[in-house]
Amino acid sequence: MSVQLDKPWQRILDEVATWARKNSPWAIHYNSGSCNGCDIEILAALTPRYDVERLGVTLHGSPRHADVLICTGPVTRQSADRLRRIYEQMPEPKFVVAVGSCALTGGVFHDGYNCLGGIEKVIPVDVFVPGCPPRPEAIIDGVVKLLQKVDPDRTPARAGSEIVSEKEDTHGSYDRNPATD
Protein backbone atom coordinates (compact mmCIF):
# COMPACT_ATOMS: atom_id res chain seq x y z
CA MET A 1 0.00 0.00 0.00
CA SER A 2 1.40 3.32 -0.98
CA VAL A 3 -1.42 5.53 0.23
CA GLN A 4 -0.02 8.31 2.37
CA LEU A 5 -2.46 9.83 4.80
CA ASP A 6 -2.20 12.92 6.96
CA LYS A 7 0.17 12.57 9.88
CA PRO A 8 -2.35 12.01 12.72
CA TRP A 9 -4.36 9.47 10.76
CA GLN A 10 -1.25 7.65 9.67
CA ARG A 11 -0.17 7.59 13.28
CA ILE A 12 -3.47 6.06 14.41
CA LEU A 13 -3.31 3.44 11.67
CA ASP A 14 0.26 2.58 12.66
CA GLU A 15 -0.79 2.24 16.29
CA VAL A 16 -3.64 -0.12 15.33
CA ALA A 17 -1.33 -2.18 13.12
CA THR A 18 1.26 -2.43 15.88
CA TRP A 19 -1.38 -3.41 18.42
CA ALA A 20 -2.58 -6.17 16.11
CA ARG A 21 0.96 -7.40 15.43
CA LYS A 22 1.78 -7.48 19.12
CA ASN A 23 -1.33 -9.44 19.97
CA SER A 24 -1.31 -12.01 17.22
CA PRO A 25 2.16 -13.44 16.63
CA TRP A 26 1.63 -16.58 14.58
CA ALA A 27 4.64 -18.83 14.76
CA ILE A 28 6.30 -21.36 12.53
CA HIS A 29 8.91 -23.72 13.84
CA TYR A 30 11.96 -24.91 11.95
CA ASN A 31 14.67 -27.27 13.09
CA SER A 32 17.85 -26.62 11.13
CA GLY A 33 19.91 -29.42 12.66
CA SER A 34 19.03 -29.49 16.30
CA CYS A 35 19.26 -32.58 18.52
CA ASN A 36 15.46 -32.23 19.14
CA GLY A 37 15.95 -31.16 22.75
CA CYS A 38 14.85 -27.60 22.04
CA ASP A 39 12.02 -28.78 19.80
CA ILE A 40 10.56 -30.81 22.63
CA GLU A 41 10.73 -27.74 24.84
CA ILE A 42 8.97 -25.65 22.17
CA LEU A 43 6.24 -28.26 21.91
CA ALA A 44 6.01 -28.25 25.69
CA ALA A 45 5.47 -24.49 25.52
CA LEU A 46 2.51 -25.07 23.20
CA THR A 47 0.77 -27.56 25.50
CA PRO A 48 -2.24 -26.66 27.66
CA ARG A 49 0.12 -26.38 30.66
CA TYR A 50 1.62 -23.16 29.31
CA ASP A 51 -1.12 -22.40 26.75
CA VAL A 52 0.50 -19.71 24.64
CA GLU A 53 -2.81 -19.17 22.85
CA ARG A 54 -3.71 -16.82 25.69
CA LEU A 55 -0.95 -14.57 24.33
CA GLY A 56 -2.22 -15.01 20.79
CA VAL A 57 0.57 -17.33 19.73
CA THR A 58 -0.54 -20.22 17.54
CA LEU A 59 1.66 -22.59 15.58
CA HIS A 60 1.04 -22.55 11.85
CA GLY A 61 2.29 -24.90 9.19
CA SER A 62 2.73 -22.49 6.32
CA PRO A 63 5.45 -19.80 6.27
CA ARG A 64 2.98 -17.56 4.42
CA HIS A 65 0.78 -17.38 7.51
CA ALA A 66 3.53 -16.89 10.06
CA ASP A 67 5.00 -13.78 11.66
CA VAL A 68 7.59 -15.37 13.90
CA LEU A 69 10.08 -17.99 12.79
CA ILE A 70 11.23 -20.02 15.77
CA CYS A 71 14.52 -21.73 14.88
CA THR A 72 16.38 -24.38 16.79
CA GLY A 73 19.76 -25.95 16.29
CA PRO A 74 22.95 -25.05 14.45
CA VAL A 75 22.61 -24.46 10.74
CA THR A 76 23.96 -27.42 8.82
CA ARG A 77 25.12 -26.96 5.24
CA GLN A 78 22.16 -28.94 4.02
CA SER A 79 19.51 -26.97 5.86
CA ALA A 80 20.98 -23.47 5.31
CA ASP A 81 19.29 -23.16 1.95
CA ARG A 82 15.96 -24.38 3.29
CA LEU A 83 16.11 -22.03 6.26
CA ARG A 84 16.77 -19.10 3.94
CA ARG A 85 13.89 -20.13 1.68
CA ILE A 86 11.44 -20.44 4.57
CA TYR A 87 12.52 -17.01 5.77
CA GLU A 88 12.03 -15.51 2.33
CA GLN A 89 8.59 -17.09 1.94
CA MET A 90 7.32 -15.28 5.02
CA PRO A 91 5.53 -11.98 4.33
CA GLU A 92 6.75 -8.78 6.00
CA PRO A 93 6.88 -7.89 8.85
CA LYS A 94 8.64 -11.03 10.06
CA PHE A 95 10.69 -11.85 13.11
CA VAL A 96 13.09 -14.60 14.02
CA VAL A 97 13.63 -16.16 17.43
CA ALA A 98 16.67 -18.40 17.85
CA VAL A 99 16.10 -20.96 20.59
CA GLY A 100 18.88 -22.85 22.34
CA SER A 101 22.65 -22.63 22.61
CA CYS A 102 23.22 -24.21 19.21
CA ALA A 103 20.97 -21.68 17.50
CA LEU A 104 22.96 -18.89 19.12
CA THR A 105 26.50 -19.94 18.31
CA GLY A 106 26.54 -23.47 16.99
CA GLY A 107 26.89 -24.83 20.51
CA VAL A 108 28.66 -28.14 20.78
CA PHE A 109 28.59 -28.46 17.00
CA HIS A 110 30.39 -25.17 16.32
CA ASP A 111 33.54 -26.75 14.85
CA GLY A 112 31.73 -29.44 12.89
CA TYR A 113 32.70 -29.83 9.24
CA ASN A 114 29.03 -29.72 8.21
CA CYS A 115 28.02 -26.83 10.40
CA LEU A 116 27.84 -23.12 9.53
CA GLY A 117 27.26 -21.99 13.11
CA GLY A 118 24.32 -20.13 14.62
CA ILE A 119 21.09 -19.05 12.91
CA GLU A 120 22.46 -15.54 12.51
CA LYS A 121 24.99 -16.78 9.98
CA VAL A 122 22.10 -17.29 7.54
CA ILE A 123 19.19 -15.01 8.44
CA PRO A 124 18.83 -11.95 10.71
CA VAL A 125 17.73 -12.84 14.24
CA ASP A 126 15.66 -10.62 16.53
CA VAL A 127 15.75 -12.48 19.82
CA PHE A 128 18.13 -15.09 21.20
CA VAL A 129 16.97 -17.51 23.87
CA PRO A 130 19.98 -19.28 25.42
CA GLY A 131 19.82 -22.60 27.22
CA CYS A 132 20.49 -26.24 26.49
CA PRO A 133 17.61 -26.66 26.15
CA PRO A 134 15.81 -23.50 27.35
CA ARG A 135 12.80 -24.09 29.53
CA PRO A 136 9.34 -23.35 28.04
CA GLU A 137 9.15 -20.31 30.34
CA ALA A 138 12.34 -19.00 28.74
CA ILE A 139 10.95 -19.47 25.24
CA ILE A 140 7.72 -17.68 26.14
CA ASP A 141 9.82 -14.94 27.74
CA GLY A 142 11.78 -14.64 24.51
CA VAL A 143 8.58 -14.20 22.49
CA VAL A 144 7.35 -11.58 24.96
CA LYS A 145 10.68 -9.71 24.66
CA LEU A 146 10.25 -9.85 20.90
CA LEU A 147 6.76 -8.38 21.12
CA GLN A 148 8.09 -5.52 23.21
CA LYS A 149 10.44 -4.69 20.36
CA VAL A 150 7.56 -4.36 17.91
CA ASP A 151 6.63 -0.71 17.66
CA PRO A 152 5.67 1.47 14.73
CA ASP A 153 9.04 3.18 14.36
CA ARG A 154 10.92 -0.03 14.17
CA THR A 155 8.63 -2.19 12.06
CA PRO A 156 10.04 -2.37 8.56
CA ALA A 157 7.02 -0.81 6.88
CA ARG A 158 6.89 -0.98 3.13
CA ALA A 159 5.39 2.52 2.93
CA GLY A 160 8.83 4.04 2.54
CA SER A 161 9.72 4.74 6.14
CA GLU A 162 13.29 4.12 7.20
CA ILE A 163 14.10 0.75 8.62
CA VAL A 164 15.64 1.40 11.99
CA SER A 165 17.52 -1.70 12.92
CA GLU A 166 19.87 -0.89 15.70
CA LYS A 167 20.49 -4.19 17.32
CA GLU A 168 19.39 -4.60 20.86
CA ASP A 169 21.52 -6.58 23.20
CA THR A 170 19.15 -9.45 23.75
CA HIS A 171 21.76 -11.98 24.70
CA GLY A 172 21.01 -13.43 28.06
CA SER A 173 17.46 -12.20 27.87
CA TYR A 174 16.33 -14.92 30.21
CA ASP A 175 15.91 -13.17 33.52
CA ARG A 176 13.66 -14.93 35.91
CA ASN A 177 10.68 -12.76 36.55
CA PRO A 178 9.69 -13.06 40.22
CA ALA A 179 6.17 -11.88 39.38
CA THR A 180 5.42 -14.91 37.24
CA ASP A 181 7.25 -17.54 39.22
Added chain:
Amino acid sequence: MNTILSLGAILLFPSGLFLLFNGIVYEWIDKKILARQQNRMGPRWFQPLADVTKLMVKEEIVPAGVNATLFNLLPIFALAGPLTAALYMPVGGIRPLLSFKGDLIVTVYLLSVLTIATGLAGANTASRFSLLGATRTLTQLFSYEAPFMLALLGPAIAAGSWQIAEINDYAGNHLLLLREPIGFVIAIIGLAGKLELPPFDAPEAETEIVAGAMTEYGGRGLALFHLGRSAELVLGLTLIASFYLGGVASPLAYLLKTLALLLGLAGFQALMTRLRIDQTVGLWWRYGSLIVLVQWLALFVLDMSRGGGIFS
Protein backbone atom coordinates in the same frame (compact mmCIF):
# COMPACT_ATOMS: atom_id res chain seq x y z
CA MET B 1 -36.52 0.61 -0.74
CA ASN B 2 -34.45 3.69 -1.28
CA THR B 3 -30.76 3.82 -1.87
CA ILE B 4 -29.62 4.81 1.62
CA LEU B 5 -31.56 2.00 3.23
CA SER B 6 -30.16 -0.56 0.80
CA LEU B 7 -26.63 0.69 1.35
CA GLY B 8 -27.18 0.48 5.09
CA ALA B 9 -28.46 -3.07 4.69
CA ILE B 10 -25.42 -4.07 2.68
CA LEU B 11 -22.78 -2.26 4.72
CA LEU B 12 -24.19 -2.22 8.24
CA PHE B 13 -27.04 -4.28 9.51
CA PRO B 14 -27.93 -7.74 8.35
CA SER B 15 -24.91 -8.08 6.18
CA GLY B 16 -21.67 -6.06 6.35
CA LEU B 17 -20.16 -4.85 9.61
CA PHE B 18 -22.74 -6.41 11.92
CA LEU B 19 -22.21 -9.85 10.46
CA LEU B 20 -18.43 -9.54 10.48
CA PHE B 21 -18.34 -8.47 14.12
CA ASN B 22 -20.89 -11.09 15.05
CA GLY B 23 -18.72 -13.68 13.32
CA ILE B 24 -15.57 -12.50 15.08
CA VAL B 25 -17.26 -12.63 18.49
CA TYR B 26 -18.75 -16.07 17.83
CA GLU B 27 -15.37 -17.33 16.67
CA TRP B 28 -13.87 -16.19 19.95
CA ILE B 29 -16.65 -17.85 21.95
CA ASP B 30 -16.07 -21.05 20.00
CA LYS B 31 -12.32 -20.97 20.67
CA LYS B 32 -12.78 -20.09 24.32
CA ILE B 33 -15.26 -22.92 24.97
CA LEU B 34 -12.96 -25.32 23.15
CA ALA B 35 -9.99 -24.15 25.24
CA ARG B 36 -11.89 -24.50 28.52
CA GLN B 37 -12.87 -28.02 27.56
CA GLN B 38 -9.21 -28.79 26.94
CA ASN B 39 -8.35 -27.39 30.37
CA ARG B 40 -6.57 -24.26 29.16
CA MET B 41 -7.20 -20.54 29.48
CA GLY B 42 -7.89 -19.92 25.81
CA PRO B 43 -7.48 -16.73 23.77
CA ARG B 44 -8.31 -13.23 24.99
CA TRP B 45 -11.60 -11.68 23.90
CA PHE B 46 -10.08 -9.56 21.13
CA GLN B 47 -7.97 -12.37 19.68
CA PRO B 48 -9.83 -12.97 16.37
CA LEU B 49 -10.04 -9.20 15.82
CA ALA B 50 -6.28 -8.86 16.34
CA ASP B 51 -5.64 -11.82 14.02
CA VAL B 52 -7.73 -10.36 11.21
CA THR B 53 -6.30 -6.85 11.62
CA LYS B 54 -2.77 -8.19 11.59
CA LEU B 55 -3.41 -10.22 8.46
CA MET B 56 -4.93 -7.15 6.78
CA VAL B 57 -1.79 -5.07 7.34
CA LYS B 58 0.64 -7.80 6.34
CA GLU B 59 2.55 -7.89 3.10
CA GLU B 60 0.65 -9.37 0.16
CA ILE B 61 2.63 -11.99 -1.73
CA VAL B 62 1.43 -13.29 -5.08
CA PRO B 63 3.43 -16.49 -5.54
CA ALA B 64 4.94 -17.49 -8.85
CA GLY B 65 2.88 -19.71 -11.14
CA VAL B 66 -0.59 -18.46 -10.22
CA ASN B 67 -3.20 -16.52 -12.11
CA ALA B 68 -2.84 -13.25 -10.21
CA THR B 69 -6.34 -11.96 -11.01
CA LEU B 70 -7.98 -15.13 -9.74
CA PHE B 71 -5.65 -15.22 -6.76
CA ASN B 72 -6.78 -11.74 -5.71
CA LEU B 73 -10.46 -12.13 -6.62
CA LEU B 74 -11.24 -15.46 -4.95
CA PRO B 75 -10.98 -14.20 -1.33
CA ILE B 76 -13.40 -11.40 -2.22
CA PHE B 77 -15.89 -13.91 -3.64
CA ALA B 78 -15.42 -16.08 -0.58
CA LEU B 79 -16.53 -13.20 1.65
CA ALA B 80 -19.19 -11.87 -0.72
CA GLY B 81 -21.09 -15.19 -0.78
CA PRO B 82 -21.96 -15.31 2.95
CA LEU B 83 -22.51 -11.54 3.08
CA THR B 84 -25.08 -11.78 0.29
CA ALA B 85 -26.73 -14.81 1.88
CA ALA B 86 -27.23 -12.77 5.06
CA LEU B 87 -29.75 -10.53 3.29
CA TYR B 88 -32.16 -13.49 3.02
CA MET B 89 -31.76 -14.64 6.61
CA PRO B 90 -33.24 -13.60 9.94
CA VAL B 91 -29.85 -12.51 11.27
CA GLY B 92 -30.15 -10.86 14.67
CA GLY B 93 -33.75 -12.02 15.05
CA ILE B 94 -35.02 -9.40 12.58
CA ARG B 95 -37.18 -10.46 9.64
CA PRO B 96 -35.11 -11.15 6.53
CA LEU B 97 -34.66 -8.06 4.44
CA LEU B 98 -35.20 -9.68 1.07
CA SER B 99 -37.49 -12.58 0.50
CA PHE B 100 -38.92 -14.40 -2.45
CA LYS B 101 -40.33 -17.82 -3.17
CA GLY B 102 -37.50 -20.34 -3.06
CA ASP B 103 -34.85 -18.16 -1.42
CA LEU B 104 -33.82 -21.15 0.69
CA ILE B 105 -32.24 -22.77 -2.36
CA VAL B 106 -30.45 -19.57 -3.35
CA THR B 107 -29.16 -19.13 0.20
CA VAL B 108 -27.80 -22.65 0.42
CA TYR B 109 -25.97 -22.10 -2.86
CA LEU B 110 -24.62 -18.74 -1.69
CA LEU B 111 -23.30 -20.48 1.42
CA SER B 112 -21.39 -22.91 -0.83
CA VAL B 113 -19.56 -20.08 -2.59
CA LEU B 114 -16.99 -19.98 0.23
CA THR B 115 -16.14 -23.66 -0.20
CA ILE B 116 -15.96 -23.42 -3.98
CA ALA B 117 -13.74 -20.33 -3.74
CA THR B 118 -11.49 -22.20 -1.30
CA GLY B 119 -11.24 -25.13 -3.70
CA LEU B 120 -10.47 -22.90 -6.67
CA ALA B 121 -7.93 -20.95 -4.62
CA GLY B 122 -6.11 -24.16 -3.80
CA ALA B 123 -6.23 -25.41 -7.37
CA ASN B 124 -4.98 -22.06 -8.66
CA THR B 125 -1.63 -22.16 -6.89
CA ALA B 126 1.30 -24.32 -7.88
CA SER B 127 1.90 -25.71 -4.40
CA ARG B 128 1.15 -29.41 -4.11
CA PHE B 129 -0.19 -28.93 -0.59
CA SER B 130 -2.82 -26.46 -1.74
CA LEU B 131 -3.73 -28.77 -4.58
CA LEU B 132 -4.26 -31.66 -2.17
CA GLY B 133 -6.23 -29.37 0.11
CA ALA B 134 -8.38 -28.22 -2.81
CA THR B 135 -9.12 -31.80 -3.82
CA ARG B 136 -10.15 -32.64 -0.30
CA THR B 137 -12.24 -29.47 0.08
CA LEU B 138 -14.20 -30.19 -3.07
CA THR B 139 -14.56 -33.90 -2.28
CA GLN B 140 -15.93 -32.98 1.09
CA LEU B 141 -18.27 -30.43 -0.49
CA PHE B 142 -19.82 -33.18 -2.58
CA SER B 143 -20.22 -35.41 0.44
CA TYR B 144 -21.86 -33.12 3.01
CA GLU B 145 -23.79 -30.81 0.70
CA ALA B 146 -26.59 -33.24 -0.20
CA PRO B 147 -27.37 -34.42 3.37
CA PHE B 148 -27.12 -30.83 4.67
CA MET B 149 -29.56 -29.66 2.01
CA LEU B 150 -31.91 -32.57 2.70
CA ALA B 151 -31.78 -31.76 6.41
CA LEU B 152 -32.77 -28.16 5.68
CA LEU B 153 -35.56 -29.25 3.33
CA GLY B 154 -37.23 -31.23 6.12
CA PRO B 155 -38.56 -28.11 7.86
CA ALA B 156 -39.31 -26.58 4.47
CA ILE B 157 -41.59 -29.49 3.62
CA ALA B 158 -43.22 -29.35 7.04
CA ALA B 159 -43.88 -25.63 6.61
CA GLY B 160 -45.02 -26.11 3.04
CA SER B 161 -42.80 -23.28 1.82
CA TRP B 162 -39.33 -22.71 0.41
CA GLN B 163 -39.14 -19.23 1.81
CA ILE B 164 -36.86 -18.75 4.84
CA ALA B 165 -39.11 -16.10 6.40
CA GLU B 166 -42.19 -18.33 6.18
CA ILE B 167 -40.35 -21.38 7.54
CA ASN B 168 -39.14 -19.20 10.40
CA ASP B 169 -42.71 -18.13 11.19
CA TYR B 170 -43.92 -21.72 10.98
CA ALA B 171 -41.09 -22.93 13.23
CA GLY B 172 -42.09 -20.31 15.80
CA ASN B 173 -45.30 -22.28 16.43
CA HIS B 174 -43.98 -25.80 15.98
CA LEU B 175 -40.80 -27.03 17.64
CA LEU B 176 -39.38 -28.98 14.72
CA LEU B 177 -36.49 -30.28 16.83
CA LEU B 178 -38.93 -32.76 18.39
CA ARG B 179 -40.58 -33.72 15.13
CA GLU B 180 -37.40 -34.10 13.09
CA PRO B 181 -34.56 -34.83 15.54
CA ILE B 182 -32.48 -36.69 12.95
CA GLY B 183 -32.60 -33.76 10.55
CA PHE B 184 -31.39 -31.48 13.32
CA VAL B 185 -28.39 -33.68 14.11
CA ILE B 186 -27.49 -34.00 10.42
CA ALA B 187 -27.80 -30.24 9.94
CA ILE B 188 -25.44 -29.55 12.86
CA ILE B 189 -22.89 -32.11 11.66
CA GLY B 190 -23.27 -30.78 8.13
CA LEU B 191 -22.48 -27.29 9.40
CA ALA B 192 -19.31 -28.64 11.03
CA GLY B 193 -18.40 -30.14 7.64
CA LYS B 194 -19.16 -26.89 5.85
CA LEU B 195 -16.89 -24.94 8.19
CA GLU B 196 -14.20 -27.61 8.07
CA LEU B 197 -14.27 -28.01 11.83
CA PRO B 198 -13.08 -31.22 13.47
CA PRO B 199 -13.76 -34.06 12.74
CA PHE B 200 -14.10 -32.81 9.15
CA ASP B 201 -10.88 -30.79 9.03
CA ALA B 202 -9.05 -33.13 6.65
CA PRO B 203 -8.93 -30.34 3.97
CA GLU B 204 -6.69 -28.24 6.21
CA ALA B 205 -4.95 -30.97 8.17
CA GLU B 206 -1.90 -29.19 9.56
CA THR B 207 -0.02 -32.36 10.28
CA GLU B 208 -0.30 -33.64 6.71
CA ILE B 209 -0.77 -30.90 4.16
CA VAL B 210 0.51 -27.70 5.84
CA ALA B 211 -2.66 -25.58 5.62
CA GLY B 212 -4.53 -27.16 2.75
CA ALA B 213 -5.91 -24.83 0.11
CA MET B 214 -4.86 -21.80 2.14
CA THR B 215 -1.15 -22.68 2.11
CA GLU B 216 -0.10 -19.96 -0.34
CA TYR B 217 -2.37 -17.27 1.07
CA GLY B 218 -0.98 -14.82 3.57
CA GLY B 219 -2.07 -11.33 4.44
CA ARG B 220 -5.31 -9.91 3.09
CA GLY B 221 -6.45 -12.99 1.16
CA LEU B 222 -6.20 -15.18 4.24
CA ALA B 223 -8.00 -12.54 6.32
CA LEU B 224 -10.92 -12.43 3.87
CA PHE B 225 -11.24 -16.22 3.82
CA HIS B 226 -11.11 -16.15 7.60
CA LEU B 227 -13.87 -13.52 7.81
CA GLY B 228 -15.94 -15.43 5.28
CA ARG B 229 -15.74 -18.51 7.44
CA SER B 230 -16.75 -16.64 10.60
CA ALA B 231 -19.68 -15.07 8.75
CA GLU B 232 -20.69 -18.50 7.53
CA LEU B 233 -20.55 -19.83 11.09
CA VAL B 234 -23.07 -17.19 12.17
CA LEU B 235 -25.31 -17.79 9.16
CA GLY B 236 -25.28 -21.56 9.58
CA LEU B 237 -26.19 -21.25 13.25
CA THR B 238 -28.96 -18.78 12.39
CA LEU B 239 -30.37 -21.07 9.74
CA ILE B 240 -30.43 -24.13 12.00
CA ALA B 241 -31.75 -22.16 14.97
CA SER B 242 -34.57 -20.66 12.93
CA PHE B 243 -35.51 -23.98 11.33
CA TYR B 244 -35.20 -26.41 14.20
CA LEU B 245 -35.12 -24.52 17.49
CA GLY B 246 -38.45 -22.78 17.19
CA GLY B 247 -37.52 -19.82 15.03
CA VAL B 248 -35.63 -16.63 15.80
CA ALA B 249 -38.33 -14.03 16.22
CA SER B 250 -36.49 -11.60 18.50
CA PRO B 251 -32.84 -10.57 19.08
CA LEU B 252 -32.91 -12.31 22.47
CA ALA B 253 -34.16 -15.57 20.97
CA TYR B 254 -31.52 -15.25 18.26
CA LEU B 255 -28.73 -14.79 20.79
CA LEU B 256 -29.82 -17.59 23.10
CA LYS B 257 -30.51 -20.13 20.39
CA THR B 258 -27.40 -19.53 18.30
CA LEU B 259 -25.20 -19.53 21.40
CA ALA B 260 -26.73 -22.81 22.56
CA LEU B 261 -25.97 -24.29 19.15
CA LEU B 262 -22.45 -22.89 19.25
CA LEU B 263 -21.91 -24.55 22.63
CA GLY B 264 -22.91 -27.87 21.09
CA LEU B 265 -20.68 -27.30 18.07
CA ALA B 266 -17.67 -26.49 20.28
CA GLY B 267 -18.26 -29.58 22.38
CA PHE B 268 -18.46 -31.63 19.21
CA GLN B 269 -15.08 -30.23 18.11
CA ALA B 270 -13.43 -31.04 21.43
CA LEU B 271 -14.82 -34.56 21.37
CA MET B 272 -13.88 -35.74 17.90
CA THR B 273 -10.65 -36.47 16.11
CA ARG B 274 -10.00 -35.95 12.44
CA LEU B 275 -11.55 -38.34 9.93
CA ARG B 276 -9.73 -39.42 6.82
CA ILE B 277 -11.25 -37.97 3.68
CA ASP B 278 -12.59 -41.35 2.51
CA GLN B 279 -14.13 -41.89 5.94
CA THR B 280 -15.82 -38.50 5.67
CA VAL B 281 -17.32 -39.33 2.30
CA GLY B 282 -18.38 -42.78 3.48
CA LEU B 283 -19.96 -41.35 6.60
CA TRP B 284 -22.07 -38.86 4.69
CA TRP B 285 -23.17 -41.04 1.80
CA ARG B 286 -23.61 -44.33 3.64
CA TYR B 287 -25.26 -43.01 6.77
CA GLY B 288 -25.92 -39.26 6.61
CA SER B 289 -28.04 -39.15 3.46
CA LEU B 290 -29.70 -42.45 4.26
CA ILE B 291 -30.99 -41.54 7.70
CA VAL B 292 -32.28 -38.17 6.48
CA LEU B 293 -34.23 -40.03 3.83
CA VAL B 294 -35.51 -42.46 6.47
CA GLN B 295 -36.69 -39.50 8.49
CA TRP B 296 -38.46 -38.06 5.45
CA LEU B 297 -40.18 -41.40 4.94
CA ALA B 298 -41.25 -41.46 8.59
CA LEU B 299 -42.64 -37.94 8.24
CA PHE B 300 -44.61 -38.89 5.14
CA VAL B 301 -46.03 -42.02 6.75
CA LEU B 302 -46.96 -40.10 9.90
CA ASP B 303 -48.57 -37.40 7.84
CA MET B 304 -50.49 -39.83 5.64
CA SER B 305 -51.79 -41.71 8.67
CA ARG B 306 -53.07 -38.40 10.04
CA GLY B 307 -54.92 -37.68 6.87
CA GLY B 308 -52.13 -36.15 4.82
CA GLY B 309 -51.03 -32.54 4.90
CA ILE B 310 -47.82 -32.47 2.97
CA PHE B 311 -48.96 -33.37 -0.50
CA SER B 312 -52.47 -32.11 -0.25
